[in-house]
Amino acid sequence: MADKSPTIGKEQDDARLLLARVPLIRGACELDLLGFLRRHPRSLLTSEQLAVFVGYDMKQVAKSIEAFTEAGLLGRTKNRLHSARMYSLELNGQQGEGLARLLELAGTKQGRRDLLEVLAPRQSQQSPVDAVH
Amino acid sequence: MTEPDLVKTGIAGLDDIFNGGIPRSNVVLVEGSIGSGKTTMGVEFVYRGASQFDEPGIIVVFEVSPEKLMRDTLRFGWDLQKLEKKGLLKIIFTTRDVLRQELQQADSVLLEESASLGARRIFIDGVDRLLGSGAPESRSSFYVLTEGLQRENLTAILAVDASTFRGKMAGSLPEESIADTVIRLEMEDVHRAIFRSIEIVKSRGQESQMGRHAFRIVNGQGIQVFRRVQAPRPPNQESHATYNPNKRLPTGVPGLDEITNGGYCLGSTTVVAGISGVGKSVMGLQFIAEGARRGEHSLMLSLDEQVEQIKNNARSVGIDFDSSIKKGLVRLEYEPPQEIDVDVHFHRIVEIVKEFKPKRVVIDSLSTYGSVLGTKGRIFRDFFHALMALMKEYQIAAVYNHENPEMLGMASMMGEFVMSSLVDNIILMNWVEIGDSLRLAMTVAKMRGNPVNRLTHECEVVQGQGMRVLPREPHKSEQPFSNYAGLVSRSPERNTTKIEVVGVRREDPATDEAA
Numbered sequence: 001m002a003d004k005s006p007t008i009g010k011e012q013d014d015a016r017l018l019l020a021r022v023p024l025i026r027g028a029c030e031l032d033l034l035g036f037l038r039r040h041p042r043s044l045l046t047s048e049q050l051a052v053f054v055g056y057d058m059k060q061v062a063k064s065i066e067a068f069t070e071a072g073l074l075g076r077t078k079n080r081l082h083s084a085r086m087y088s089l090e091l092n093g094q095q096g097e098g099l100a101r102l103l104e105l106a107g108t109k110q111g112r113r114d115l116l117e118v119l120a121p122r123q124s125q126q127s128p129v130d131a132v133h
Numbered sequence: 134m135t136e137p138d139l140v141k142t143g144i145a146g147l148d149d150i151f152n153g154g155i156p157r158s159n160v161v162l163v164e165g166s167i168g169s170g171k172t173t174m175g176v177e178f179v180y181r182g183a184s185q186f187d188e189p190g191i192i193v194v195f196e197v198s199p200e201k202l203m204r205d206t207l208r209f210g211w212d213l214q215k216l217e218k219k220g221l222l223k224i225i226f227t228t229r230d231v232l233r234q235e236l237q238q239a240d241s242v243l244l245e246e247s248a249s250l251g252a253r254r255i256f257i258d259g260v261d262r263l264l265g266s267g268a269p270e271s272r273s274s275f276y277v278l279t280e281g282l283q284r285e286n287l288t289a290i291l292a293v294d295a296s297t298f299r300g301k302m303a304g305s306l307p308e309e310s311i312a313d314t315v316i317r318l319e320m321e322d323v324h325r326a327i328f329r330s331i332e333i334v335k336s337r338g339q340e341s342q343m344g345r346h347a348f349r350i351v352n353g354q355g356i357q358v359f360r361r362v363q364a365p366r367p368p369n370q371e372s373h374a375t376y377n378p379n380k381r382l383p384t385g386v387p388g389l390d391e392i393t394n395g396g397y398c399l400g401s402t403t404v405v406a407g408i409s410g411v412g413k414s415v416m417g418l419q420f421i422a423e424g425a426r427r428g429e430h431s432l433m434l435s436l437d438e439q440v441e442q443i444k445n446n447a448r449s450v451g452i453d454f455d456s457s458i459k460k461g462l463v464r465l466e467y468e469p470p471q472e473i474d475v476d477v478h479f480h481r482i483v484e485i486v487k488e489f490k491p492k493r494v495v496i497d498s499l500s501t502y503g504s505v506l507g508t509k510g511r512i513f514r515d516f517f518h519a520l521m522a523l524m525k526e527y528q529i530a531a532v533y534n535h536e537n538p539e540m541l542g543m544a545s546m547m548g549e550f551v552m553s554s555l556v557d558n559i560i561l562m563n564w565v566e567i568g569d570s571l572r573l574a575m576t577v578a579k580m581r582g583n584p585v586n587r588l589t590h591e592c593e594v595v596q597g598q599g600m601r602v603l604p605r606e607p608h609k610s611e612q613p614f615s616n617y618a619g620l621v622s623r624s625p626e627r628n629t630t631k632i633e634v635v636g637v638r639r640e641d642p643a644t645d646e647a648a
Contacts, residue, residue: 039200044227044235044242077242084231086242 015114021098024071027119029056030064031106037089038103046084137338140288143181146358150346155314156338160279161290162308165318170350171292175256177355178290180211182254183221190254191247192224199224209355223250236277244285254288261293272307279311313337326472331358347476359476363515375525376400376557378582382493382530385423386416388602394583397530402521406535407562411573412594413534417495418447419599420532424493425457432491436470436501450599464489470505475516486527494529500536517552557581565620574620589620
């Protein structure tokens with residue numbers, strides 16, 4: 001039987017390299033949230049709905065959204081009188097190209113698994129609140 | 134009176150049945166069951182607006198992800214992503230709860246997005262559960278929605294799952310009353326085939342073509358609507374629907390022109406009726422070949438035989454269509470008769486006629502249309518009417534082959550096809566049993582506006598040569614047909630008395646022989 005480990009190792013290297021280019025992604029929540037936003041690049045949702053759609057704790061999602069917004073990856077409407085906001089993913093910024101390739105990889109079952117494996121040690125270093133999911 | 138500002142949908146055929154388009158800022162409710170094409174229609178409306186009419190648009194979805202929508206619409210050749218990048222389109226994902234709340238706000242984020250894009254069109258996919266099911270609050274929600282769309286001067290398509298309306302009459306729901314235009318998409322199960330239809334139930338501010346029209350969803354294109362074949366034609370088209378008695382087209386069958394006063398008139402309708410094997414198709418092939426010989430565009434439409442088979446049949450009677458086809462003089466078209474959608478089929482014929490501009494058309498055969506469409510109802514008759522009117526409008530001499538099931542003799546000219554009064558010319562072909570052989574007989578039973586003698590003539594089909602009408606005088610060892618009476622009945626009898634036929638005095642053949 002052929003040994004597949006070198007290939008798997010190479011894929012994980014790719015995942016590691018891509019993640020290194022996008023330091024914003026520190027855990028599964030950021031990865032999956034960005035994946036959702038890639039599939040729904042313009043979403044009019046409440047933050048609760050967004051958390052439910054991606055399947056993570058609301059605080060964790062809120063924190064990730066803040067980070068993406070600060071990094072210029074995500075635009076959102078500011079009217080606080082509305083419970084819902086329009087979230088718009090911007091992949092044209094500095095991190096755009098690397099992020100697009102990373103999300104491409106995350107769009108496959110194996111790719112997501114590889115990325116999560118690389119992210120796992122980083123996630124364990126985060127606070128317990130961050131790692132609820 | 135000012136002309137209404139009509140928004141062209143850009144959807145093939147749809148603007149025609151709307152008589153030009155949808156009045157601007159109308160709210161259009163598109164009802165249909167799952168898979169009926171509501172989403173495709175709504176997306177195409179926005180796509181065509183942005184790509185062809187410089188009208189940016191918004192698509193609002195609840196269930197499908199915009200990424201999948203973009204992927205799926207690529208099969209129609211619609212690059213939504215490109216339009217987004219150009220700032221002509223926004224696809225917004227939201228939930229019904231959010232949209233319902235948004236609608237209550239004067240500064241709706243959705244409508245702000247629309248204003249910032251300069252949108253003129255919007256499609257909201259799946260408003261049924263947003264609206265509820267006829268409760269007073271749903272009426273009010275829908276009214277608020279239409280008000281918001283109106284404020285932004287948006288022409289809107291709102292898709293509604295028909296199951297919401299199942300069992301209710303059109304116009305019985307508040308949403309249908311409030312909407313300016315209601316379109317119903319249906320999928321009908323006919324003998325295990327599915328036929329799609331579209332109906333404009335109402336449309337404020339304009340007249341539209343009522344009734345159920347066919348439509349298809351076509352890869353590489355999108356939706357194609359086909360005006361129902363029965364819909365009345367514009368009066369200017371009807372005025373041309375007559376035959377020209379001064380211009381005749383020779384038939385290509387030796388001897389036939391002599392008994393048809395020179396051939397078939399331009400714009401005339403000729404039915405050649407007879408049982409299978411009597412040579413109707415051969416006559417048709419000769420008619421087409423004669424057209425090609427004279428440099429006239431000639432078309433054969435067959436539901437019975439594929440193009441290669443038609444060519445082979447032609448070769449067997451000495452006709453080679455390949456060079457005429459290459460020169461663009463002859464077109465042979467085949468359409469399989471299974472699951473023919475009459476509106477779609479008729480549209481195809483119209484397109485061929487408009488493009489090819491034939492002078493001669495042979496349709497082989499009416500009987501196959503009859504077996505596909507049924508001869509009892511109105512569909513077949515209306516289709517035939519429309520076909521005849523089309524051929525007359527384009528001044529085409531059209532020949533329709535019709536298989537009459539009777540082998541010997543004919544009790545009626547067209548059997549259960551009660552249309553003989555509609556056609557200009559009828560040629561009856563039948564077998565006559567004389568002695569121990571079947572001989573082929575032809576009778577010109579009707580030529581509108583042209584007196585014919587209605588004599589029955591003998592014909593023969595010769596390998597490599599085709600059909601010819603034989604002289605009525607003796608030509609072989611057999612008795613000529615002029616020696617018989619009752620040839621079109623089942624049992625012809627030899628004449629034993631002197632008979633006068635159209636001024637020709639004939640003697641008793643028995644006496645002639647004796648002499």
